[in-house]
Amino acid sequence: MNADDSRRDLAELARLLPDPAGHDLPAGRHLVLKEHLMSELRIADRPTAGSPVRRRRRKPAIVVAVAMAAAVAVVLALLPRGTSGASPAAMRLLAKIAAAAGAQPIAHVRNNQFSYISSWVSYQICQGGSGNNCVMEKPHERQIWQSVSNQCVTGLVREYAQDTPLTFSSNYLHCPYPGDIHDPTYRFLQRLPTNPRALLGLIEREMQGQLPRPEEAFTTIGDLIGEAIAPPAVSAALYRAAALIPGVTVVANATDAIGRHGVAVAFTYQDTRTEWIFSSKTLQYLGSRSVDLATGATNGMSAVTQRAFVDRAGQLPG
Amino acid sequence: MEPNLRAGIRAGDPDAFGLLFDEHARAVYNLGFRLTANWSAAEDVVSLTFLEAWRLRARIDPAGESLRPWLLGIAVNVCRNLARASRRHQAAMSRIPPPPVVPDFADELAGRLDDTAALQLVTEALGALRRGEREIIALCVWSDLDYATAAQALGVPVGTVRSRLSRARRRLRTLVPADREPAHGREQVPGNRANAARPSWEKER
Numbered sequence: 001m002n003a004d005d006s007r008r009d010l011a012e013l014a015r016l017l018p019d020p021a022g023h024d025l026p027a028g029r030h031l032v033l034k035e036h037l038m039s040e041l042r043i044a045d046r047p048t049a050g051s052p053v054r055r056r057r058r059k060p061a062i063v064v065a066v067a068m069a070a071a072v073a074v075v076l077a078l079l080p081r082g083t084s085g086a087s088p089a090a091m092r093l094l095a096k097i098a099a100a101a102g103a104q105p106i107a108h109v110r111n112n113q114f115s116y117i118s119s120w121v122s123y124q125i126c127q128g129g130s131g132n133n134c135v136m137e138k139p140h141e142r143q144i145w146q147s148v149s150n151q152c153v154t155g156l157v158r159e160y161a162q163d164t165p166l167t168f169s170s171n172y173l174h175c176p177y178p179g180d181i182h183d184p185t186y187r188f189l190q191r192l193p194t195n196p197r198a199l200l201g202l203i204e205r206e207m208q209g210q211l212p213r214p215e216e217a218f219t220t221i222g223d224l225i226g227e228a229i230a231p232p233a234v235s236a237a238l239y240r241a242a243a244l245i246p247g248v249t250v251v252a253n254a255t256d257a258i259g260r261h262g263v264a265v266a267f268t269y270q271d272t273r274t275e276w277i278f279s280s281k282t283l284q285y286l287g288s289r290s291v292d293l294a295t296g297a298t299n300g301m302s303a304v305t306q307r308a309f310v311d312r313a314g315q316l317p318g
Numbered sequence: 319m320e321p322n323l324r325a326g327i328r329a330g331d332p333d334a335f336g337l338l339f340d341e342h343a344r345a346v347y348n349l350g351f352r353l354t355a356n357w358s359a360a361e362d363v364v365s366l367t368f369l370e371a372w373r374l375r376a377r378i379d380p381a382g383e384s385l386r387p388w389l390l391g392i393a394v395n396v397c398r399n400l401a402r403a404s405r406r407h408q409a410a411m412s413r414i415p416p417p418p419v420v421p422d423f424a425d426e427l428a429g430r431l432d433d434t435a436a437l438q439l440v441t442e443a444l445g446a447l448r449r450g451e452r453e454i455i456a457l458c459v460w461s462d463l464d465y466a467t468a469a470q471a472l473g474v475p476v477g478t479v480r481s482r483l484s485r486a487r488r489r490l491r492t493l494v495p496a497d498r499e500p501a502h503g504r505e506q507v508p509g510n511r512a513n514a515a516r517p518s519w520e521k522e523r
Contacts, residue, residue, distance in 0.1 A: 006465055009484070009487060010458055010459055010483075012487060013483065013486065013487055013490070016443075016487065016490040016491065017443050017455065017459065017490065018443060020352055020460055022348040022460070023348070024344050024347070025343060025347050025361070028418075029361060029417060032414075033364055033365055033414070034336060034339050036365065036413065036414050037335065037339055037365065037368050037369070038335070038336055039413070040369060040372075040410045040413070042332060043410075124409055174445075182398065182399040182401070182402055183399070183401055219402070223402060270373070
């Protein structure tokens, strides 16, 4: 295909589609959003946090002189994949966690039910325009109900004593929609492969273009084991897939949002270490924590206290 | 783009990001609007895209052309998973002042209603396509990226861009007559109208 063909094809597509109305941000909003961004960047701009220059020196293989956008593909190609995997200790721990997760009983779920997850979460609150004045808020309860089979069904989030309907953000859904790897329903998770390498491959294909690959894979799996319910065999496969991610390590002692101690599987990116915390005894998932290694401060944590299936959004199990 | 602005963005100079915002916020806003079909979501896409750009700034090459394709690639990823992007920047997003309840000018409101009708047509047509096809259309047809640049922005092979565009073209041809006029397009497109018109909340989690 040459450039003329491309132009012809694009022209035909433009003709087939309605003209999209393009315009500026509403009056005033450009300024508001810009000011917000500038203020957030000042909060984020701490000299101690890993500066880009320092990171690049540590990883010279990533510095490749190519056109900017091409760098995206090159970085993906250069990051280690699959071959090395997690640290030996993390592999051993994740194997045990996977075995425990796989041994859980299988729930019997009807399509019209909702998954229910209750957790305690705490975020970092920063005052004013400086990153030096940040504190962790007191943990608060967060409850979420989601349809087990269809993202088009409205769910519910109850947090800060406030109910918010939970509706999927895309208007392009073909209903019923079982979700995807980023926003799955239980039924979607049931259909995932249980071979860890196949599962990681699927996750990586879905996040095409996200950077960098190991961090996104760890984050994606973290979302699936945190605030979602997966069948035992899929949970086990997710942990075994995490063991294939380079850079995953073990943190011997970690504490979740309600003070439960455990052992953690961790991944560090740009001086922030994200931990998935598990009970040392039962190897059950307890919660997660994120630590800024530059300051040693915790900047986010959670503790899952209940997972169940219920008949209505808003209904408590029991 | 001036090399020193680019260097400033790589080095994390907030003022350089301010200039980047002024230059490209509109393009990101329009892309977000077309991919989510939602006004307020498009505003969130703008904020999240620039927060993500800040996070990923070390990966910009020191030399190169406009940063617009890079930003649009980030915006596509943000749209794919607004929930996760919002969660990643949860604290920052909670600090955005809410938009005024009453629009500043009646003219603006009227313009918005027209745009909403136009968007409905776009939504119905795009609703017939797969997500990957919509993204490529938004980048190549409406944001004027060439195939190679769109491929780089999304991190996919250029062959993927071509095959998605030709699939989208075949699909749209079956839905829209060759001589369609925009005013009559609506009857020709079997979109899911109830869904397209459905109020769309941000998914908060």
